[in-house]
Amino acid sequence: MSAALARCAAGDRAALQVIYDSEAARMIGVARRILFRQDLAEEAVHDAFVRIWQGASGFDPQRGTARGWLYAVVRNRALTIHRAEHRYDGADESALEEIDCEAAIVRLPETSALRNCLERIDRPRRDVVVLAYVHGMSHSELAARLKVPLGTVKSWVRRSLFSLQECMG
Amino acid sequence: MSMHDDDQAMAANLVMGLLDADEQAAAERRLTEDAAFADAVSAWRERLADLDATADPVAPGSGLWTRITESIQTTPASVPLRDGQSSARNVTLWDNIRFWRAAGLVGASAAVLFAIVAIGAVVASIQLRGDLVALAQRKPVYVAVLVNDTTRETGAIVNAFADGRVELIPLKSIDVPAGRTLQVWTLWDRTVGPKSIGLTDQARTLQLDLQSLPRTIQDQLFEITLEPEGGSPIGRPTGPILFKGNAARAM
Numbered sequence: 001m002s003a004a005l006a007r008c009a010a011g012d013r014a015a016l017q018v019i020y021d022s023e024a025a026r027m028i029g030v031a032r033r034i035l036f037r038q039d040l041a042e043e044a045v046h047d048a049f050v051r052i053w054q055g056a057s058g059f060d061p062q063r064g065t066a067r068g069w070l071y072a073v074v075r076n077r078a079l080t081i082h083r084a085e086h087r088y089d090g091a092d093e094s095a096l097e098e099i100d101c102e103a104a105i106v107r108l109p110e111t112s113a114l115r116n117c118l119e120r121i122d123r124p125r126r127d128v129v130v131l132a133y134v135h136g137m138s139h140s141e142l143a144a145r146l147k148v149p150l151g152t153v154k155s156w157v158r159r160s161l162f163s164l165q166e167c168m169g
Numbered sequence: 170m171s172m173h174d175d176d177q178a179m180a181a182n183l184v185m186g187l188l189d190a191d192e193q194a195a196a197e198r199r200l201t202e203d204a205a206f207a208d209a210v211s212a213w214r215e216r217l218a219d220l221d222a223t224a225d226p227v228a229p230g231s232g233l234w235t236r237i238t239e240s241i242q243t244t245p246a247s248v249p250l251r252d253g254q255s256s257a258r259n260v261t262l263w264d265n266i267r268f269w270r271a272a273g274l275v276g277a278s279a280a281v282l283f284a285i286v287a288i289g290a291v292v293a294s295i296q297l298r299g300d301l302v303a304l305a306q307r308k309p310v311y312v313a314v315l316v317n318d319t320t321r322e323t324g325a326i327v328n329a330f331a332d333g334r335v336e337l338i339p340l341k342s343i344d345v346p347a348g349r350t351l352q353v354w355t356l357w358d359r360t361v362g363p364k365s366i367g368l369t370d371q372a373r374t375l376q377l378d379l380q381s382l383p384r385t386i387q388d389q390l391f392e393i394t395l396e397p398e399g400g401s402p403i404g405r406p407t408g409p410i411l412f413k414g415n416a417a418r419a420m
Contacts, residue, residue, distance in 0.1 A: 013241070020234055029224030039380060042233050049237045050373075064211035071221040072184065072214050079186045084352070084368045084400035085378075107223035114219045132185045133217055134224075139187060161181045162174075168216050 001066035008056035016053055023070060030071060031078040034136035040085060044078040051077065075136070082136050096145075101127040104134045117167035125156045129164070132157070172209055180209035184217060190397040194348030197398075240373065312419050313391045315412035324412035325393065327377070329385035337391075339372035343411060350398050353377060354406055356390040363392075368400050389416040 001022070007015030024045060031041035051073050059069045101123070108115035118126050124146055131137045131145065142153045172180075182188050183196040199206045309328035316323050324343065329335045337353055345351060353367035353375065366377040379385065392413035394406040401407045 024229045025226035028227040028229055030221050033224055046237055050240045053241045064215050068214040068218045080399050084365050104223045108219050112219045132187055133220055
């Protein structure tokens with residue numbers, strides 16, 4: 001994947017297709033958890049691939065994995081669309097209520113350090129990490145969903161992230 | 170941890186997507202300037218990356234790859250400029266055996282290419298009829314020409330097609346300051362107010378999202394405004410109107 005990004009940076013369009021063939025379906029899955037709608041998720045992945053093409057030279061393999069970088073681009077584009085679209089009106093209300101905070105955690109491999117460290121944080125404090133990262137919720141959306149004041153949400157986020165950092169190194 | 174807690178929190182919140190538009194613009198600027206901060210952001214990406222793998226794969230629509238290739242056609246990759254490596258060495262082409270080998274190969278391939286093109290031309294004329302039919306179906310039903318109010322410059326056109334597809338085609342490049350974004354709006358009913366239908370960080374062809382809105386009608390307003398990155402925070406245009414125009418039926 002890292003090599004494919006390097007080839008993209010050199011203008012090799014076939015390398016972009018390699019990334020697309022390997023990752024597009026998962027990327028749409030990631031975008032759909034934030035946007036719910038298939039059309040918007042595809043728009044996010046479209047925008048992400050344009051960004052990946054333009055920004056491939058900005059990826060530094062010394063710094064992190066290609067996958068980490070690629071999915072950061074996808075989530076960034078999905079969040080941009082999400083903030084612009086006001087997802088939370090009308091029809092999506094029920095989909096939103098059906099979000100199960102634990103679903104993503106139990107899908108993490110048993111051996112995942114992230115899983116072990118998340119499980120050490122008590123609910124509902126760890127929910128903020130999943131709801132924000134996986135479902136793109138903002139501070140105020142988290143406050144509404146968890147029925148706690150904004151200040152409480154912010155301190156939960158801060159403390160959860162701090163303990164993740166401590167636990168994972 | 171060598172980094173200040175606040176910087177760590179900023180890096181984590183950037184990765185989490187929890188920064189507001191201004192904070193995010195500041196954090197993204199820092200990414201390019203501050204190596205320690207960029208390292209912290211990467212570390213957070215790696216810590217949380219396992220969660221991306223928990224998403225169910227969803228097959229993309231068949232047209233998605235085509236749309237991506239169309240979009241990158243107009244936006245070249247960030248190809249590093251090659252400096253004149255060969256001219257630096259003081260050797261003429263006459264001395265370069267590799268050049269003449271290559272030239273021979275190019276000559277041979279040109280002959281093969283000609284044969285392929287000749288065969289292709291016959292096939293193409295059969296395809297042409299089909300393409301012309303497709304082209305007729307591609308003609309927009311409504312067109313809006315988006316003009317700047319003060320300079321009277323035309324900035325973009327919006328095409329609305331019979332199948333409900335609406336696209337925006339820029340006619341000039343637009344300077345977008347860092348931390349800002351171009352947002353496209355439409356207004357067909359003043360009581361409803363403008364609706365956001367597209368967001369882009371540069372002037373490029375956009376498929377606008379009007380699926381949740383009624384069919385485009387005569388005189389429907391389209392406009393492009395300059396907004397904070399991530400789009401207007403209040404769901405209505407807040408920035409200056411760069412270009413606007415009303416839809417008119419195509420003849």
